[in-house]
Amino acid sequence: MPREHYLNATYGIRSWLLTTDHKRIAMLYLVSVTFFFFIGGAFATMIRIHLLTPQGLLVTPETYNKLFTMHGVAMIFFFLIPSIPAVLGNFLLPIMIGAKDLAFPKINLLSWYIYLIGGSFVLYSFSTGGLDTGWTFYTPLSSVYSNSAVTPAVLGIFINGFSTILTGLNFIVTVHTMRAPGMTWFRLPLFVWAQYATSIIFILGTPVIAITLLLVGLERMFHLGFFNPALGGDPILFQHLFWFYSHPAVYIMILPAMGVVSEIIPTFARKPIFGYSFIAGSSIAIAVIGFFVWAHHMFVTGESTYAALTFSLLSYLVAIPSAVKVFNWTSTLYKGSISYDTPMLYALGFIGLFLIGGLTGLFLACLGLDIHLHDTYFVVAHFHYIMVGGAVMGYVGGLHFWWPKITGKLYPEFLARVAAITLFLGFNLTFFPQFILGYLGMPRRYSSYPPEFQVLNVMSTAGASILALGYLLPMIYLVWSMRYGAVAGPNPWPATGLEWQTASPPLTENFDVTPEVTWEPYDYENRPDLGLAIHGAPSPVHGDD
């Protein structure tokens, strides 16, 4: 380990709370998003225990409604959306492009404080009456009828939006202006492409949700008739505005995870990624097309048939770039030198779960099926496969991949593999039965249900307990490794990116001298500096670039 690095360069609480080092800010985010993950996870645990019996085991319907609402709000706005960008992206993006920091280090710190302020409002709402509108805040339920603490919650999410916007802005400017010499656009790691695409959604989408929720607050406080039909408003208008952001928000959650997987797979197959430009381009395609599919959440609101047809077709189009990624990742394994290290288990697990999550999206994009499946447990299963099976697996996999870089220490590999496999199995047992529940017609957001649905619900709860174990295990050994883990060295895997060219943990300035990039991404063939045997490989086959 280097004698001096970003963690020990300065000491004291002030040196953390006033830091402008992107790596330290990433650590601040790591702690705060983990906090919200625990809160959201605790709500999820109570939900699953409650649903063990048809009448509901644990809480009143009123409390149950608050549990699933607060689970959604905590997980989506304060864990999933910031998780990969604000933690891994913050830490890695500047190092990956050979920069000393983000373009606006102080704004980066400001983002975190805004996140904290927004989070405080939401925690205030949770602890003073709770929130029972569903994370979707549908009007006029949220703006007129709910008796829970809606106003502080929407204010909190409104404020938090600025944190997201500033992070996106910071990333975009950094990628444009701060790449090291030789780091051309098509030499960027695919993780950077994914962060860039995500940042586009951040700055274009977030203002819409922020304003929309503000309007809900105004309607609640001052009875201005935006959405309440009794005041001349239109409740469907809310859904258009809400999904205009919240569908792209799904891509905010999944794109960064796809970026993580695109880093892990070539590293542990030790070969260039298959179809680099197609994976990079598909990130941008998802970000752009993702803005034009929102009304597929509204096929049964009575929207016009022509609108429904248009949005169904566009939803099928946005599936194609995701398929392209999966095909390319799979092909990257072909003739690789594949290892079983923990990050690779997460990446392959991601492919399996994202595959199911993505493919079941085709069922919901289908107009004829959506009239049956809409708002059933099929939808719940689908988006958890994307957001937990995809985004969270990507995040946890990414944490394992870069943990040696972030902390300079290795975690216990065997335990980590056990945790990865536990998560994969527990996840499937939790959420696969919910597809069947959905087709059988069980509505989502039900605190009690007809008895014929019980067996599948019990299976789901059993899976959730395994899943919970799978999350606790890494929390324990990752923290343990910070003190007791073996020293990792600068490049333990070894991987090709610039972040692996510097010390672990990196210096405050990231690099002693600004690196100059003379190689293509994931180019193991031309990297004698990695100390690998490049034996018996045939001449490179170039088809893509």
Next chain:
Amino acid sequence: MQSDSPLYPDQASNFAPNVDALMIYITAICAFFAVAITAAVIYFFFKYRRKDPSDVGVPIHGDMRLETAWIAVPLLLALTMFGWGAVVYVDYRRLPMDTLDIYVIGKQWMWKVQQPTGLREINELHVPVGRNVKLILASEDVIHDFSVPAFRVKMDVVPGHYNTMWFRPTKPGRYHFFCQQYCGTNHALMGGWVTVMEPMDYAAWLSGSSDATANPAVAGEKLFADKACTPCHLPDGSGRAPSLNGVYGAQVLLADGSTVTADDAYIRESILSPQAKIVAGYQPLMPSFQGQLTEEQLIDLTTYIKSLQSQPVPAKGAGIAPATGKK
């Protein structure tokens, strides 16, 4: 009623077999890809596992033909899913002629149903087998959703306007219906049963439980008088507002020259937002009744206006477009 299959609910409407066939088609395609890709991942994982710690893989950068193939083939398959799904959906959204019209009102947290005879039910819906049934959906408060899994259909119930849905029950029995749009505290309790009956049984059930005091046309007539509609909407067309005789279901000529079908939604809008559509030849004088009538009262009024269908239409009748005036 519980289905015999653990994987899908009863097939009890005209839509159920179509939706299930579509489900099987998409499941087959998706299962093929899921299995094929998972198998490839597992096969590569073991076949190309690292034998020596310093090994690297073969540098393959991509293949244009493969990229083209795995863009084109999924796209074509996706388009077939879209097309088939669109056919089923358009069939569902296009209402057939000749329907049995039933009003369904959602309110936190119960369903009120009104049969064509005016018979009312709560959290129950009786329908005859083999008949096209149209539900006219209204909400007193928040958004609800009327969903019958055994029929494979649902529709949101949105405050402020009517939505409609239809189905043709194909199998007698009792089936769950659910509120499927989260609507507040007792959302999970806002359900009930659809009873599909043989037509004879349905007719007997309707007449057997008729209740003259709850006749909505009578209630509507009283409301019509109480709300002072009568002085303007004179039946002979001599009032300041058009006569409503025969207006339900007719084409109404508007001041801007267009015509509109006087259906439930039009009548509802004309009561709540009278300025939205002005009948040709009349002044925009009518006040809005927004906030003064419940959804149930609106349905009573509509039922009353419907009952005027058989009354003689005056010469200056509600701006009803002359039959020759349209194709």
